[in-house]
Every structure is written in structure tokens, then in C-alpha cells.
Amino acid sequence: MIKVVNLHKRFSSLHVLKGITTHIKPGEVVCIIGPSGSGKSTFLRCLNLLEEPSAGEIFIEGVKITDHKVNINDVRAEMGMVFQRFNLFPHMTALQNITIGPVQIRKLSQEEAEERAYTLLDKVGLREKAHEYPDNLSGGQQQRVAIARALSMHPKAMLFDEPTSALDPEMIKEVLDVMKDLAKEGMTMVVVSHEMGFAREVSDRVLFMDDGVIVEEGPPSQLFNKPQNERTRSFLSKVL
Amino acid sequence: MKHLKTLLAMLIIAIIFLFAACTGQAQETVEDTAGTETVLRITSNPEGAEVFINGEPYDGVTPLTIRGLSPGRYSVEVVKARYRKESRYVEVKPGENAVRFSLAETSLYYLWKITPLLLLGAVMTLFLTIISVFNGIIIGTFAGMARVVPVRLLNIISGVYVNFFRGTPLLVQIFMIHFGLPPVLGSLFGDGTPIPLNPFLSAFSALSINSGAYVAEIIRAGIQSIDRGQMEAARSLGMSYWQAMRHIILPQAVKRVIPPLGNEFIAMLKDSSLVSVIGMEELVRKAQVIVTRTYRPTETWLGVGLVFLMMTLPFTKVVTELERRLKTGD
Numbered sequence: 001m002i003k004v005v006n007l008h009k010r011f012s013s014l015h016v017l018k019g020i021t022t023h024i025k026p027g028e029v030v031c032i033i034g035p036s037g038s039g040k041s042t043f044l045r046c047l048n049l050l051e052e053p054s055a056g057e058i059f060i061e062g063v064k065i066t067d068h069k070v071n072i073n074d075v076r077a078e079m080g081m082v083f084q085r086f087n088l089f090p091h092m093t094a095l096q097n098i099t100i101g102p103v104q105i106r107k108l109s110q111e112e113a114e115e116r117a118y119t120l121l122d123k124v125g126l127r128e129k130a131h132e133y134p135d136n137l138s139g140g141q142q143q144r145v146a147i148a149r150a151l152s153m154h155p156k157a158m159l160f161d162e163p164t165s166a167l168d169p170e171m172i173k174e175v176l177d178v179m180k181d182l183a184k185e186g187m188t189m190v191v192v193s194h195e196m197g198f199a200r201e202v203s204d205r206v207l208f209m210d211d212g213v214i215v216e217e218g219p220p221s222q223l224f225n226k227p228q229n230e231r232t233r234s235f236l237s238k239v240l
Numbered sequence: 241m242k243h244l245k246t247l248l249a250m251l252i253i254a255i256i257f258l259f260a261a262c263t264g265q266a267q268e269t270v271e272d273t274a275g276t277e278t279v280l281r282i283t284s285n286p287e288g289a290e291v292f293i294n295g296e297p298y299d300g301v302t303p304l305t306i307r308g309l310s311p312g313r314y315s316v317e318v319v320k321a322r323y324r325k326e327s328r329y330v331e332v333k334p335g336e337n338a339v340r341f342s343l344a345e346t347s348l349y350y351l352w353k354i355t356p357l358l359l360l361g362a363v364m365t366l367f368l369t370i371i372s373v374f375n376g377i378i379i380g381t382f383a384g385m386a387r388v389v390p391v392r393l394l395n396i397i398s399g400v401y402v403n404f405f406r407g408t409p410l411l412v413q414i415f416m417i418h419f420g421l422p423p424v425l426g427s428l429f430g431d432g433t434p435i436p437l438n439p440f441l442s443a444f445s446a447l448s449i450n451s452g453a454y455v456a457e458i459i460r461a462g463i464q465s466i467d468r469g470q471m472e473a474a475r476s477l478g479m480s481y482w483q484a485m486r487h488i489i490l491p492q493a494v495k496r497v498i499p500p501l502g503n504e505f506i507a508m509l510k511d512s513s514l515v516s517v518i519g520m521e522e523l524v525r526k527a528q529v530i531v532t533r534t535y536r537p538t539e540t541w542l543g544v545g546l547v548f549l550m551m552t553l554p555f556t557k558v559v560t561e562l563e564r565r566l567k568t569g570d
């Protein structure tokens with residue numbers, strides 16, 4: 001589904017990603033953990049080309065998206081992205097946030113887009129907030145709308161960049177629950193998160209990143225209980 | 241409330257000025273010819289003033305002929321509503337005596353009389369400012385967008401434009417267009433002799449281009465004030481740069497841009513007075529013409545100030561209100 005080969009990213013002199021290679025299978029839920037500044041966000045942003053890789057290749061369903069010939073907008077439309085700070089469009093209602101993509105990009109009719117938007121709002125439990133503006137929603141509600149917005153494009157995979165780390169503790173669960181449902185439905189997901197409970201329970205595989213490389217990877221039971229690498233052990237001892 | 245106080249302060253200053261200006265001078269012309277009976281002719285411009293001789297009211301209004309006064313020194317005073325009263329000592333001798341008064345309007349009446357002219361100028365100022373800022377907004381929207389879009393050539397061109405017109409005095413820009421351009425136009429489109437521009441065209445062009453540069457900065461700042469995450473969220477949905485601009489960035493930027501645009505309009509309303517130097521008949525130019533005729537600069541310029549204030553205060557109030565609403569979340 002997503003194949004990454006020897007991915008590098010440099011910000012001028014700063015070498016952030018130093019050769020990432022991994023393969024994410026359809027329906028797989030992959031959690032990425034690692035210390036701050038290790039390049040987790042940069043890696044995620046490379047997957048939908050919000051950052052342009054400096055070297056290496058990324059294939060999505062066999063299509064080499066790092067090729068300059070591909071339409072970058074088509075690539076992004078197939079990858080849903082959820083941000084740490086939600087980034088909802090504040091001048092639009094929850095419903096409009098969810099219909100703008102399908103209407104503008106997929107050229108759906110307004111009615112059809114709204115019908116689908118309501119289905120998605122039901123899914124994240126916010127149908128009654130359809131006509132609220134983001135400013136009138138709690139952080140947890142905003143993030144759930146943001147997830148619905150990403151899903152509105154029917155993406156092949158969803159990318160989450162620390163979706164709960166800007167939330168008050170009591171709102172984390174409602175967002176994680178939505179993500180768990182999504183995982184159960186078989187959505188391919190790449191999640192950068194410090195929610196170890198979520199990683200343990202939901203993910204098929206955990207990647208531990210440090211200093212721009214994948215230091216260790218494996219199923220959560222193995223990575224959390226029997227970490228092989230010294231750096232993984234020391235990181236886990238701090239966060240668990 | 242705050243504007244009311246400012247207005248009051250201005251009025252008090254105005255009144256002080258008016259009193260200070262109350263030192264009108266009239267020229268005295270007394271002619272006399274030999275004779276037996278005294279004749280005193282009192283004329284005034286304008287006519288119709290009441291006459292007081294030694295403080296006593298005399299029947300009739302100017303022009304007035306008084307016969308049979310015994311020779312001697314008299315105090316003659318003429319009084320007419322809305323004019324400053326004039327008094328003078330006149331040596332009345334046997335024969336013809338004449339005294340002529342030239343009455344000056346009171347400051348308030350003078351202001352009242354020049355008000356239509358000033359308002360005419362103000363209408364021109366307002367009209368010139370409105371069309372220039374309108375034009376400036378069109379130019380500035382393109383120039384401002386050109387500064388932020390990821391097209392290097394556009395960035396450079398609009399950068400040069402904005403920096404040039406913000407970095408040089410408006411007065412110089414007016415001169416460059418009104419005096420600098422005709423020879424160029426002449427050699428480009430004519431036989432080499434300068435093609436003169438009429439003051440309105442020069443004024444309109446200079447103010448539009450200048451305003452465009454300031455508006456461009458406002459638009460640029462407005463666009464860049466939108467959180468980066470907005471563009472990223474839009475792009476991650478699959479929108480093109482232009483779709484994201486149109487549906488996500490610009491609608492949010494428009495709101496933030498309106499109050500500074502209001503301020504730009506107010507600034508341009510005041511700065512447009514500079515075009516008076518090329519003979520454009522707006523408020524300031526009108527006042528200059530009036531002063532050369534009436535020799536009353538004090539009231540005239542005070543009047544001009546008040547007319548400007550009448551124009552700027554309402555807009556200032558609107559802008560303040562917009563800013564307040566924007567701060568409290570639309």
C-alpha cells in the first residue's frame with residue numbers, strides 16, 4: 001500500500017530524515033513513537049508531499065509519488081491527514097468543513113456532499129454540531145470534525161500527527177475512540193502518537209524513530225515488552 | 241464619545257482663533273471742500289449699515305448724507321448685522337466731508353459664506369480619494385497577491401513596485417507623473433514636444449498608484465497573518481494552491497484586511513491634499529484661491545481643517561468599530 005525506500009529529508013543544512021525504509025500494508029495500523037525532533041512529523045508530511053523528500057522513493061499502491069510527473073493534488077486527495085492543531089477552517093461550519101473537499105475537488109453536488117457529510121458526522125458523533133463554527137466546539141469535537149473532514153475525500157490511508165496531544169485529558173478518549181472504530185473498519189493508518197495505550201491496543205506495528213532513522217520496529221507486544229535496542233528501552237522507560 | 245471630545249477641543253480652538261482674528265482694519269478717506277454748511281457723506285461697503293454719531297443712533301442707513309453738523313470732531317460708527325462694526329473719528333469742516341467704511345464680515349459669517357466653496361472642494365477631495373483608493377484596491381490586490389504567490393518573477397516585480405512607491409514621497413510621485421511624464425509621452429507618442437497631462441489625470445494616477453502600493457502591503461500582511469496550518473490543511477485535502485487561496489485563505493484574509501483598508505482610505509483622504517500643488521481644484525487648492533481673494537487665511541484654513549475633520553471622523557469611527565468587532569471574534 002505505502003512503500004518507502006531510503007527516504008531522506010534535509011532542511012538546508014539540517015539532515016532530518018536519514019534513510020527511512022518501510023512498507024505499510026493495506027489495512028495496517030502503524031504507530032510511530034520517538035522523542036521530539038526525531039523527524040516523525042517530517043516523515044508523515046513526506047507521505048502526502050506536504051514536505052518534498054530530498055532523496056528516496058515513496059510508492060502508494062505502486063505509483064511512485066516522488067516522481068515529478070504525478071499530480072501532487074491527486075496524491076494528497078488520496079491521503080487523509082489529521083493535524084495536532086486540528087486546522088479546521090474557522091470561517092466554515094463543521095458541515096462546510098466536511099463538504100468543501102468533495103464539492104471542490106471531487107466535484108460532487110452540494111446535496112450529495114452534505115448527505116455524505118452527515119453520515120460522517122454520525123460516525124464521529126457530532127451530527128447535532130453540523131452548523132456550529134469551529135470556535136464554538138471543544139478541542140475534542142474539533143478534532144473529530146477534522147477526522148470527518150479528512151475522511152470526506154474517501155482516502156486510501158489516514159495520517160495522524162499527534163492527534164490528541166493538543167487536547168485536554170478528558171477529551172482524548174473521544175478522539176481515540178473514533179480512531180479505533182476507523183482501525184476496526186480496516187482503514188490503513190499511520191499514527192504519530194504518544195498514546196501508548198492506543199498503540200498497544202490498536203496498532204499492528206510500532207516504529208520507534210530516533211534521530212531520523214527507524215531504530216526498531218515490531219508488533220506492539222514485542223516492542224513494548226521486549227525492546228531490543230538500548231535507545232528504545234531508554235525512551236520507553238521515560239514515557240511508560 | 242472620544243470623538244465628541246476631540247470635536248469640542250477643535251471648536252474651542254476655533255473660537256480662540258476667531259477672536260484673535262477680530263482686528264479688522266478699514267481705510268479712511270475723508271475729503272472736504274470749502275463751503276459754509278457742513279455736509280457729511282457716510283458710505284459703506286456693503287451698504288445698509290446703521291450709523292452712530294458720538295454714540296447716538298442716527299436715523300437712516302448708509303449711504304447717508306448728514307447736513308448741518310457744527311464743525312468739529314465726531315466719532316462715527318457704522319453697525320451692520322454679521323459685519324464687524326467700525327468706528328472712526330472724523331474732523332467735520334465746513335463744506336463737503338466724506339467718510340467711507342469697508343466692512344469686514346464677522347469670522348462666523350465669513351466662514352458661512354465660504355462654506356459652499358469649501359464643500360465644493362471637499363466633494364472633489366472625496367471623489368478623488370474614493371476613485372483613487374478604489375483603483376488602489378484593485379492594483380493592490382493583484383500586487384499584494386503577487387508578493388505571496390510561489391512565482392519568483394511576480395514576487396520581484398511587485399516587491400519593486402511596493403518598495404518604490406512606499407519609499408518615496410507622494411509629492412515627488414505627483415511631480416514625476418505631472419511634470420516628468422509629459423516629455424516621455426511626447427517622445428513616445430508624439431513629435432517630441434511634451435504632451436501635458438491635465439491635473440485631474442495626474443492626480444488620479446499618482447494617488448491610485450501610491451494607494452496601490454500601500455494596499456498591496458495590507459493584502460500581503462492579511463494573507464500572511466492566516467495560520468500556515470490553514471494552507472496545509474487545504475492542500476492535504478487535495479486542493480491546488482489557487483483553490484486553497486480562493487476558498488480558504490482569502491475569505492479569512494478579507495476580514496482582517498478591511499480595517500487597515502479603512503485606515504488607508506482616511507490617510508489618502510488627507511494626503512490627497514498634496515495634489516493641490518499641480519493645480520488640482522480640491523479642498524486645499526480651493527482654499528488657496530479663496531485666501532488670495534479675501535486675505536483671510538486664519539478663518540479659511542481653520543475652515544479647511546474643520547471640513548477635513550468632518551470627513552475623517554465618521555470614517556475613523558467606523559474603522560474603530562470594525563476593529564472592535566473583529567477583536568471580539570466577528
Ligand SMILES: Nc1ncnc2c1ncn2[C@@H]1O[C@H](COP(=O)(O)OP(=O)(O)O)[C@@H](O)[C@H]1O
Pocket residue numbers: 011014016034035036037038039040041042043
Ligand atoms: N520546515 C522546517 N524547516 C526547518 N527545519 C524543520 C522544519 N520542519 C521541521 N524541522 C526540523 O526537523 C526536525 C524534526 O522535526 P519533526 O519532524 O517535527 O520532529 P518530531 O515530529 O519528531 O518532533 C526538528 O529539528 C525540526 O526543528
Ligand SMILES: [Mg+2]
Pocket residue numbers: 040041042162
Ligand atoms: Mg511532530
